[in-house]
Amino acid sequence: MLPATATALAVLAALLAWPVPAALARAGWARRDPLAALVCWQAIGLAGGLSIIGALLVHGLAPWGHSLPEAWWHWVTRQPAVEPVRGDHWVAQTLAAVLALELLGVLALSWVRTARTRRRHRELLELVVRPGSSAPDPDETLLLDHPAPVAFCIPGARPLLVLSSGMVAELPGEQLAAVVAHERAHLREHHHLLLLPFVAWRAALPVLPAADRAHDAVRDLVEMRADDVALTALPGPDPRRTLAAAIVASAGGAGGGVPAGALAVTGGAVAARVRRLLAPAAPLPPAGRAGAIAAALGLLLVPTVLLLLPAVA
Template identity: 40%
Template sequence: MMGAALLAVLSLGSVGGAHLLSAARWTWRAPRIGIALWQALGLCWGLSTIGALLGAAMLPYGRGVAGGLAGLPGDGAARLGVVNLAALLAAVTLTAVLLVMLAYAVVRVVGARRRHRALLALVSRRDAAVPGTLVVDHPGAAAYCVPGVRSSKVVVSKGTLDLLDSGELAAVLAHERAHARERHDLVLLPFASLRHVFPQFGLVGRCLDAVELLIEMAADDRARHGRPPRELATALLRFAAARPGPAPRGALGVANTPDIPVMARVNRLLEPESLPRATRAAAAAAVPVVAGLPLLLLVMPH
């Protein structure tokens, strides 16, 4: 009983933590730690919610979640009452829905990228001015990467080449290559699939928005290594003024977020603030604790 109750408290606590973290601004000073904390919080919610349901289902065994599940095949459902069976069905259903929606998101994104790569093969060209980059002859401003397992494509439009100077263009390309190298698309997938599972909950959308912004900030930090931060900041302002369209499905664009987050990115580039060492250490230490605590409760006998 205690284990199931603790897992339920942990599930509710992760929802409260997501609410607080979605409004936090300290993560902007350490976006990679913020991303890791979001991933840990998402894992904590999934494991603790399913674990709480399984804990309620396995109460007649008195051996915790793992012990109860181990004894279930031998006894069948003989020990389980109506409430226990309902909790077990809810746990299985939630697990199946989360896994199916994640698989659906992966299939949809992979298909969209495959179609877009085929389109790029027809309409893009190489340009000596931007080696390793595909150029699309379109007057609008666009810069994005199409991640892939074997190779990633960085794409810019002719309008972008006309809009930016050489330093700004180099900063934008470094930003997009950071997305591809660090596989930020994989970070977004679970949160995007969760939004499809719970589209009616505004908190889920705010969580996805917060993670997207942190990913952009992490790529900004990578892009400014060895370069003046003003180059990328100016490029972001030019993109915002040009009002680029959204990046294609499955791609990550340099400036496809609303104006206020773009200004937040510009401000942190021009006036960077470091996170205090104690805060950074505490946040980094919280990541394995948040992710590991529900696992510990799942395997411990109660």
């Protein structure tokens, strides 16, 4: 039964490595509901890693039992294999261990490096910023002397929301409030955690085109989600136009003012975000969102069931 399980997991891993991410990246509904699309991307990443590692592990341990838990226990306790052990079984075990260590190691390393970079930038900024008395909610916003219109947030245990003096001087009050609302959405929903697995995926598998596609898609969706959350906090007759104007006004200062590891209002595909704000598509209906969430849960359940079903059967 394990050879069939390994084959099914390998097929699923191949689908999640290329055609499924490509289809989701092109899907028009994703921009209509960025939150549901982000859930699907997280499921693709988790299910893809579980499938490829599971396929290798199942094939490598197949001679020791008829299910993964049984074979793993027999292998750990050094019981004799019930079927002949070939070289490809040892190779599969080695590849499974190497890939698991690489993915987890790169994820941990990305976390450490990003946290270290953000901490360094936070320490430097705290030396030069001052309370933003001319910005909305000065107790939560810091002002940086910089002539270009720049706004960004640095997430973490002590998050910072920073506006440049150029931003405060150039943008009218309603647009400035839109920028602040966008950055607060990043911090409140911890969007940096949604991005981190795909930063690690791209670093671990640089030759895989799907890794770049997934990273770019998640980055754009995170910004669109922050736009949507910001709109709910903006007063006025046309908050969409206000936020779009703020993004366009900020785009010219996005080059050198945003530190690495920060999330900025000018992140992602700016032109696509502005078009989405000014010409919004119909929201995804509740049934569509429920279907997307169900598909994400299904993606996570399929490899789990394939790995455990032989033991139950």
